Amino acid sequence: KQEVTQIPAALSVPEGENLVLNCSFTDSAIYNLQWFRQDPGKGLTSLLLIQSSQREQTSGRLNASLDKSSGRSTLYIAASQPGDSATYLCAVPQTGSARQLTFGSGTQLTVLP
Amino acid sequence: NAGVTQTPKFRVLKTGQSMTLLCAQDMNHEYMYWYRQDPGMGLRLIHYSVGEGTTAKGEVPDGYNVSRLKKQNFLLGLESAAPSQTSVYFCASSTGQLSTNEKLFFGSGTQLSVL
Numbered sequence: 001k002q003e004v005t006q007i008p009a010a011l012s013v014p015e016g017e018n019l020v021l022n023c024s025f026t027d028s029a030i031y032n033l034q035w036f037r038q039d040p041g042k043g044l045t046s047l048l049l050i051q052s053s054q055r056e057q058t059s060g061r062l063n064a065s066l067d068k069s070s071g072r073s074t075l076y077i078a079a080s081q082p083g084d085s086a087t088y089l090c091a092v093p094q095t096g097s098a099r100q101l102t103f104g105s106g107t108q109l110t111v112l113p
Numbered sequence: 114n115a116g117v118t119q120t121p122k123f124r125v126l127k128t129g130q131s132m133t134l135l136c137a138q139d140m141n142h143e144y145m146y147w148y149r150q151d152p153g154m155g156l157r158l159i160h161y162s163v164g165e166g167t168t169a170k171g172e173v174p175d176g177y178n179v180s181r182l183k184k185q186n187f188l189l190g191l192e193s194a195a196p197s198q199t200s201v202y203f204c205a206s207s208t209g210q211l212s213t214n215e216k217l218f219f220g221s222g223t224q225l226s227v228l
Contacts, residue, residue: 004155034216043117043203043219044156089155091217099144099163100171101217103155 002027002095006088006104013080014112021075021107023090028068030092035064035075038087038106047088048075080111115139119204119220126194126227134189134223136204142218144207145187146171147179149200150222156203162187194227201225 003026013019023033032051036044048064050057050073056065063076073090087106094100117138126132136145146161158171162181176198178190187206191198204220 036217041222043221044205044217045219046216049216091156094172099161099169100158101156103157105153105155 002030002092002102004090004092004102004104006090006107008107009105010108010110012110012112015080015082017080017111018076018078019080019109021077021088021109023073023075023104025071025073025092025102027092027095028071029095030068032093033064033066033073034091034101035062035073036089036091038089040086044089077109080109082111082113085109085111117204117206117218117220119202119223121223122221123224124226126191126225128195128227130194131190131192132194132225133191134202134204134225136187136189136206136220137185138187138204138206138218139185140206140208140218141184142206142208143184144209144215145181146205146207146217147177147187147189148203148205149173150203151200159189159202196227199225199227 005024034049035047038044048057050066061078066073087108089106091101091103147159148156160179165184168179180188202223207215209215
């Protein structure tokens with residue numbers, strides 16, 4: 001069964017710093033990996049989706065990389081801003097199922113002004 | 114364009130009561146999902162549907178039932194609520210299978226407390 005781990009569970013940084021969030025998964029036979037953002041009391045918003053054939057995906061100040069062989073993905077946030085404060089979750093399709101995602105527990109990011 | 118809409122946003126139940134959560138999407142998506150989110154446990158799939166009239170069990174289906182009578186709506190029912198069902202419930206939808214690089218779109222959630 002696929003398991004997804006995100007470390008650290010919480011991170012606090014000063015505004016302007018570049019930072020990296022980590023995601024690891026146990027079964028490397030994945031179709032893709034998604035990174036989501038969740039604001040307090042809100043639903044999840046898909047930020048980036050990396051296909052299994054890709055190494056990375058970029059959107060604005062966000063860059064996500066994928067290393068299937070090592071079972072790892074990173075989300076890089078450049079020049080962090082207080083508005084980036086949120087919980088970031090990664091998710092991969094469940095082993096043997098094309099219809100279910102397995103989510104990590106998320107990293108709660110706080111960017112201090 | 115509303116996307117995925119969940120009602121109600123908050124609800125308090127007594128043990129043994131029943132209720133239905135409604136999810137509506139206006140994106141003409143085939144696939145719809147119900148997740149629950151608990152502290153430290155991430156999101157877990159309860160039930161899902163691959164099209165109108167279909168439903169399937171997810172990871173934690175016990176104590177819940179679902180129906181997809183119309184393509185745009187996906188209902189989650191609790192027949193006899195238990196305190197263990199206190200959670201935040203999220204509905205989501207996608208165009209197709211998640212293995213085909215389809216993004217998942219979420220509603221804003223329902224906070225349910227069972228006393």
